[in-house]
Each structure stands twice: as C-alpha cells, then as structure tokens.
Amino acid sequence: MSIGNSPEDDRPSIEDDGPSIGRALQQARIASGLTVDEVSSTTRVRIPIVHAIEQDDFSRCGGDVYARGHIRTFAQAVGLDPAPLVAQYDDDHGGRPVPTPAAPLFEAERIRADPRRPNWTAAMVAAIVVVIGFVGFTAFGGGDKGKPDRAVAEGPSQQKSSAPPRPTPSKPAPPKPPAPSDSAIAAVPADKVTVKITATTDKSWISAKDHNGQMLFDGLLQKGEAQTFQDAQKVDLILGNAGAIELYVNGKKIENKFEDGQVERLSYTKGDPQVG
Template sequence: MSAVRVVGDFESTARGMSGDGEDGGDVSIGSELTAARERADMTIEQLSAATRIRTGLLVAMEADDFSRCGGNFYARGHIRAIARVVKADPAPLLASFDAEHAVEEEKARRDERAAAKGPTLHPARPRWAVVVGAILVGLMGWGMVRLFTLPSDIEANAGAKSTPTPAVTTPAPTPKPTTPKPVKPVKPVVPTKTKLTLTAKDDGSYVTLRDKKGKRLFQGLLGPGSTQTVTATGDIRISVGIPANLTITINNKRQSTKLYRFIAHPNGTLTKPK
C-alpha cells in the first residue's frame, strides 16, 4: 500500500473525528491507530518490532488507554513513532490527542497547586508592654532595697580589716616529647557505582536500562532534546533502538558506540555483552 494512500486515509479519518466529514461520527484515537496498522498490513508483533514499543502497550493504546505510556510526552512520541512506521501523517492524531488530554493536564495542575498551598502560620508576637512593665517594676524594687540598706553596708565596710591574699605560683608542666605517627598510604578510590546519562538528538530513540541483576531502571522513548539519567551499583545494561541518536555519558566520561546492546561499567567504559 503506498504512503500517499495511507496519509489520505489518516487525514480523512481525522476529519471524521473533528465532525467535518460527511458521516460526522466520533472515532477514537485507538481506533485510528488500529485502522492505520491494518491498512499497513502489519500485526501487533510486527509493529512492536519496528517501533520497539511493547506489544502490551500497543494493545492498550489501540484500546484508548494511554495511562501506561508514562505521561503525555511519551504518548505523543509513541503515536509519532507508529505513524512513521506505517508511512502516515501523525499531525491529525496528535491534534486529537492534545485536545482530549488538555483538560486532564489543566485539572492535574490545579490539583498540584492546591496541594502545594498549606495553612499559613503566623508566629506569636511578644507582648512588649508587659515585658517592659515587668522590667521597670524589678528595677524600682531593687532601687528601694539599696536605698534602705546602703548605710549599713558603709558601716560594715569601714569596720572591716583588709587581709592580704597570698599569691600562689603554679609551675608550668614540662611538655612530653611526641612521636610523629606514621602516615598510611592512601589507596585510590575504586568507583562502585555507575551514573549513566543519555541525551536524545534528531528523532530520539527507544531505550531500555537494567541493572546488573536484571531489574528495569527505565524503559521508554527519549524524544529529541530529552535527557535520562540513572545511577546503579555495578554495571548497567543498555538496549537502544538508534545508537546514533543518543549522546552517552558514563560517570562524567563521554562515550560513543554503534552497538544496539552494551554494558556501562563504573570505570566509565562500555563493552559489548558476552
């Protein structure tokens, strides 16, 4: 089937979704994706191999469930990748997707702003008038006590005899000789963790990252200009769709490769898996 025919079918179906076609019926994005795949004469497995999108996620998207895409950004990337494989124009589908999910994004932003606003607590202000009054009362009381006891203090001081205080001299301690401690040689620090940063360019690439035990650290489409950074103990296993569309940095060391599968090591190098 030619690319011109597929693009025409896409545009006509998209006009039907907006209500401008003769039938005027509403067609979901998932139905459009299914129709596009069938027009391209491809199965779910074939489309998954061509786009590197999991079959389960493709089935969910064709059922209008985009929640498993990891966000609207990745959902748009998947739609664009599918359209590229079936030789179709993704613009009508992306426009429909943005129109349907704009309300959900605005509601999510309002909820986040409402949750960020908490009750405002004002610190209690001290009652300065009470504090100043208490200080003045204390000073007045102290003055009255001194006024009535001052003559007695003078007489007592006049009759008292001064006794010289003997001076006591303490000899300074003799410092003990100190033996310098031997300096232990510092062993070079061997890195045990791997910090991997992938930056997408051109059309981006689909990426899967796993640690040395096989646990998935990240999986998804890196769109143009997007960056993904993960850190793990030991090696990180990487699978990419288009190596040329990625800039690779391992522990702040720039690397490049043409491999679709490789391993990043803590020492900043990458190797081909055995």
C-alpha cells in the first residue's frame, strides 16, 4: 500500500489483460481474509462449486444463468464489482442470448381473411337459422289459430283434474281407559293390603317393601306408568316426588295434597287407608 492511497485502491480490479474470473475472485477472497467455507455460508453457494469457480470451472453451476448469479454473489461477498466479471463471463461464453421478440412470431402465425372472398359458410348458417325459425313459428303459432279451446275441452288431464279427491278414511280414536268403579274397588282382597301408584303429572322415584322389609319395587316411575303392590300385612312406601303421584290404597283414593318434589314415607295396612 502506498502512502496517500485509499483502502479501496488496494482491492483487486479486473484489467483488460488481468487474471481470469476464478483467479480474480480467489485473490479477492484471500485479500478479504475469508475462507471458502465463509464465502459458501455468505453466498449460499455450495463449497464444491466455490472451489470450481475459483478454478474457472463453471460446468457445475448448472447453466449460464446460474453461473452469472454465482459470480455476482461471489464478487459482492469479497468486495469486487460484479459487472466486469459477468461481462467477462459473457465474452468467454459467447455473450448473452438476444431475446426473440414475441410480436413478429404471433404476427407470422396470424391468419388473415381475404376481404375479396365472400364468407359462404356464414351465409349458409344464417339461411338455415331463418328457415328453422320460420318453420317453428308456423308449427307453434299459425297452426293453432281458430282452435283456442280444443285442448281445454278434449284433454284427458282436464278430466282428471275435475274429479274430486277421495276422502282419506280416518282412524278411530283409541278407547279411553275406564275409570275405577265401585266393582273394581270391591274386587280388592279384604285379607291383604293393596296399594296402586300412578305417576300422573311427572315422573317419580318409588320404593316399596313388604312387612318383612323385602323390596317389592325400587326404581323410576315415568309419567303415565303405574305399579300395584300387595302384602298380607303391610306395604311401606317412599315417594321421591309425591306431588306427581295418584295413590289408591285398598281400592280407595288417598286425598292427601302432596307437593311437587316432596319426599314422603308412608305405610299402609289392611282396612281403611292410614298414613303410617
């Protein structure tokens, strides 16, 4: 380095008769204190390709386009101006291909109609359309004049539509269950206690045991369902939702006003109903 020169004057430059592209890049890399691995990491060019470029072997770049790109990024990484190197590459490899303008190609393939020659195909199509239109108008328009009511008078579909629809037979309503009568109450055995439970307004959990404590029923009674229990001496009940229950004991209805959600523990024996 001479006194008075700037650091930029010491960077390698490409002269007319200077070193090759690979040699110039290698000298610039060494002058910048960079290794091949560091150049590869900076440019994202694989290490074997970096070595090949420094040896002026561009066959591993994959084509002229990739070679120019690698030269450009390599030069920028080591502080060289890439334009002279890319120009030198083009000179050494036949120069850049000149793009072919697209307009002349399309112009040469364009088919131009001769204005002096009549288009007989279009004329024939137009004539056929006119004939078809005239025939259709005659068949569907003119042929029905003077006979507007014939289809209405003679059409079989009109006769079908005039017939009244047949009534659909209605199903008979199911018979209502008979209410408990005096004879049913009288049929209850006198030597046993009989309890009938019906869930009328809502479901309710029911538990029923005989006089020995044996379980007769323990479960959920859905709305509309009923259960009947008998024992020789006593029936113990637990009603989980007493307000939803209708209760008959020994054929007689229990008129106690239980509330919805109320839990009741009841016991009944032979004879008149008695709440235990």
